[in-house]
Amino acid sequence: MAIFSVYVVNKAGGLIYQLDSYAPRAEAEKTFSYPLDLLLKLHDERVLVAFGQRDGIRVGHAVLAINGMDVNGKYTADGKEVLELFAIGSQLSPEQGSSGIEMLETDTFKLHCFQTLTGIKFVVLADPRQAGIDSLLRKIYEIYSDFALKNPFYSLEMPIRCELFDQNLKLALEVAEKAGTFGPGS
Amino acid sequence: MSRPAHRRPEYQKINKDLFVLTYGALVAQLCKDYEKDEDVNKYLDKMGYGIGTRLVEDFLARSCVRRCHSYSEIIDIIAQVAFKMYLGITPSVTCNNSSRNEFSLILDKNPLVEFVEELPPGRSSLCYCNLLCGIIRGALEMVHLAADVTFLQDRLKGDSVTEIGITFLKKLDEKKYRRKK
Numbered sequence: 001m002a003i004f005s006v007y008v009v010n011k012a013g014g015l016i017y018q019l020d021s022y023a024p025r026a027e028a029e030k031t032f033s034y035p036l037d038l039l040l041k042l043h044d045e046r047v048l049v050a051f052g053q054r055d056g057i058r059v060g061h062a063v064l065a066i067n068g069m070d071v072n073g074k075y076t077a078d079g080k081e082v083l084e085l086f087a088i089g090s091q092l093s094p095e096q097g098s099s100g101i102e103m104l105e106t107d108t109f110k111l112h113c114f115q116t117l118t119g120i121k122f123v124v125l126a127d128p129r130q131a132g133i134d135s136l137l138r139k140i141y142e143i144y145s146d147f148a149l150k151n152p153f154y155s156l157e158m159p160i161r162c163e164l165f166d167q168n169l170k171l172a173l174e175v176a177e178k179a180g181t182f183g184p185g186s
Numbered sequence: 187m188s189r190p191a192h193r194r195p196e197y198q199k200i201n202k203d204l205f206v207l208t209y210g211a212l213v214a215q216l217c218k219d220y221e222k223d224e225d226v227n228k229y230l231d232k233m234g235y236g237i238g239t240r241l242v243e244d245f246l247a248r249s250c251v252r253r254c255h256s257y258s259e260i261i262d263i264i265a266q267v268a269f270k271m272y273l274g275i276t277p278s279v280t281c282n283n284s285s286r287n288e289f290s291l292i293l294d295k296n297p298l299v300e301f302v303e304e305l306p307p308g309r310s311s312l313c314y315c316n317l318l319c320g321i322i323r324g325a326l327e328m329v330h331l332a333a334d335v336t337f338l339q340d341r342l343k344g345d346s347v348t349e350i351g352i353t354f355l356k357k358l359d360e361k362k363y364r365r366k367k
Contacts, residue, residue, distance in 0.1 A: 116243065116246060116247075117246055117253060117329050118242060118243060118246065118328045118329055119330075120243070138247070141243070141246075141247045142247045142248065144243065144247075145240075145243040145244040145246075145247045145248075146244070149240040149243050149244065150240065150244070156239060156240070
């Protein structure tokens with residue numbers, strides 16, 4: 001899948017919704033002898049292959065285990081980290097009146113953020129080649145206003161636990177992925 | 187860059203009378219529950235506030251309005267876009283005072299009071315549509331604008347027009363939300 005994660009952050013900076021949809025990537029096991037033919041780098045607290053594609057091991061693959069021992073490369077994305085990113089972003093900006101980070105591009109992913117006039121932030125992590133994320137963010141905003149806010153039992157600023165929101169969000173992600181370019185195959 | 191408003195593909199129409207009757211039932215029940223008009227008005231405003239805080243996101247998501255730079259822009263958008271979208275009416279806007287933070291919306295037609303002739307005896311200070319005031323207040327607060335919204339004139343009370351007064355108070359500090367952790 002080309003869209004890796006969706007996060008919704010409330011006004012106070014707390015994470016109220018998280019959806020991680022990593023593709024069931026193919027796992028490849030290979031025996032290497034020293035020196036490794038791969039270039040590995042630490043990225044987001046995961047050890048990823050940066051260079052040296054061969055035999056089913058491609059760029060972007062994460063190291064899952066070494067010699068049978070699982071590698072615990074957890075990607076932390078709690079609300080605090082996300083908030084600091086945006087607060088720092090708006091303070092670092094050379095422009096006056098910056099509203100924060102809109103897009104962050106790296107080799108392996110693009111982070112898009114849409115901040116509403118009410119202070120809610122929608123963050124999408126996607127493949128750099130994935131197109132149409134802007135309209136996806138607007139669509140997620142609509143889905144949020146429909147299925148989270150109009151639920152009379154949902155309190156504002158609280159974590160979103162609405163089944164309909166989940167379902168419609170996943171549908172919207174599928175549509176966006178089909179419409180945009182496809183991500184790296186697995 | 188203008189974008190058409192995003193409409194849900196399965197936008198369903200329901201009978202307006204059902205909505206008007208539901209609102210009437212709500213006000214009638216509140217009148218039974220509370221003796222004082224001020225209490226009924228207060229609870230209508232409170233309910234409206236809860237609706238407004240949620241409705242504003244729906245409005246912003248579907249109408250694609252840009253950030254406003256003046257109070258009069260905001261009032262124009264409320265009158266011409268929001269009222270049109272949700273009630274199908276377009277109130278006219280007047281500015282009441284020269285310091286430019288008191289405005290009025292004059293409602294020509296009001297679908298909520300279509301079937302109401304006059305207020306019952308003993309309920310002379312009831313603001314029948316106070317829910318609307320609460321909605322506007324709640325919506326403005328979610329975009330960091332504190333405002334006082336009340337009915338200045340009401341046809342149901344014998345005035346010649348129905349007028350909603352919106353007074354903008356000091357702007358709520360956006361940064362306040364970020365510091366709260």
